[in-house]
Amino acid sequence: MGANAPAGTLHALLERPQSAAPAADLRMAPTASSSTVGAPPQAQPVPAVTQAAAPLPAAASKPVPRPGASVLPPPSPQAGEGTAAQRMEALRTLAVACTQCPNLAAARAQVVFGQGSVEAALMIIGEAPGAEEDQEGRPFAGEAGELLEKMLKVMGLSMGAVYATSVLKCHPFVPGEPGALRPPHAEELERCLPYLAAQISLVQPKVIVALGAGAMHALFGGKTPMGSLRSQWHEVQGIPVMPTFHPRYLLRNDDVRERRKVWEDLMQVMERLGLTVTERHRSFFLKGA
Ligand code: SF4
Numbered sequence: 001m002g003a004n005a006p007a008g009t010l011h012a013l014l015e016r017p018q019s020a021a022p023a024a025d026l027r028m029a030p031t032a033s034s035s036t037v038g039a040p041p042q043a044q045p046v047p048a049v050t051q052a053a054a055p056l057p058a059a060a061s062k063p064v065p066r067p068g069a070s071v072l073p074p075p076s077p078q079a080g081e082g083t084a085a086q087r088m089e090a091l092r093t094l095a096v097a098c099t100q101c102p103n104l105a106a107a108r109a110q111v112v113f114g115q116g117s118v119e120a121a122l123m124i125i126g127e128a129p130g131a132e133e134d135q136e137g138r139p140f141a142g143e144a145g146e147l148l149e150k151m152l153k154v155m156g157l158s159m160g161a162v163y164a165t166s167v168l169k170c171h172p173f174v175p176g177e178p179g180a181l182r183p184p185h186a187e188e189l190e191r192c193l194p195y196l197a198a199q200i201s202l203v204q205p206k207v208i209v210a211l212g213a214g215a216m217h218a219l220f221g222g223k224t225p226m227g228s229l230r231s232q233w234h235e236v237q238g239i240p241v242m243p244t245f246h247p248r249y250l251l252r253n254d255d256v257r258e259r260r261k262v263w264e265d266l267m268q269v270m271e272r273l274g275l276t277v278t279e280r281h282r283s284f285f286l287k288g289a
Contacts, residue, residue, distance in 0.1 A: 084119070088118050088203075091113075091198055091199065098169070104172065104173070107173050109135050112129035112165075113195075115138050116164050117161060118163065119203075121273055122208075122269065125215050126165075126211045126214075127168065127214030128172050129170065132145075134171035139165055143247075143251055147247040148247045151266060156270075166215070167189060167214075204239075207241075208241040209243075209269055210241055216243045219241070220234060220236075226249075242265055244266065259285045263285050267282070
């Protein structure tokens with residue numbers, strides 16, 4: 001992604017000049033210069049989750065909204081202190097009280113912040129919580145979550161060993177259609193992305209898996225379908241990102257060839273994580289393909 005990443009994407013946030021916002025700004029996370037988006041973050045402190053959000057700098061020609069300005073607390077003397085786990089909990093505390101999207105905040109059962117280990121080598125990011133996640137308060141709940149757990153198990157991992165979250169932390173409901181899930185609005189993403197940026201910064205995973213085209217569009221902009229995005233490495237905050245189909249897609253399309261595609265992506269992730277990929281792994285979902 002270049003300097004023209006769309007507003008409302010993680011890259012757009014990270015593209016903003018580092019000098020224009022304090023290093024401790026929740027929304028800036030590890031920053032990249034305007035010309036080096038995607039380059040490894042330089043040694044710098046993890047964002048202080050208790051710091052106030054300073055205004056985002058204006059884009060070249062158009063003012064940028066100020067996500068977080070109304071909800072984040074003023075600077076604290078303790079800003080920047082504590083372990084990653086403590087700072088993640090402080091961030092969670094901010095998120096569960098967040099009302100920047102008044103409609104979502106009023107309708108949600110719970111903020112679906114994220115779960116797992118802050119020391120995880122693998123971070124899994126979906127687009128937004130569905131109705132089941134909203135009720136349970138955890139990402140990847142329900143049948144899709146069960147399928148994800150099965151895939152992780154075959155990789156030699158578990159939900160407790162990874163860090164799972166979504167770009168949007170509140171369920172984007174459809175009025176009058178209980179249980180329906182709509183794509184997040186751009187302004188909702190713009191407000192919520194700072195939380196994800198801080199989560200990535202705190203976990204510093206070796207690899208990110210982006211589940212579903214919606215997650216990729218929120219991270220990188222554009223509307224490229226998952227069929228064209230998957231199987232190739234992307235990068236955010238210097239961390240390799242592998243996009244693949246969301247388990248919900250696999251549940252809707254019960255086709256072994258689609259499962260094989262996801263599995264091929266996950267084998268690439270395993271190799272990047274240094275996990276052993278056996279011949280048995282390589283043969284999964286090949287029968288009938
Ligand atoms: S979606 Fe994100 S920014 Fe909007 S109210 Fe929920 S936590 Fe806050």
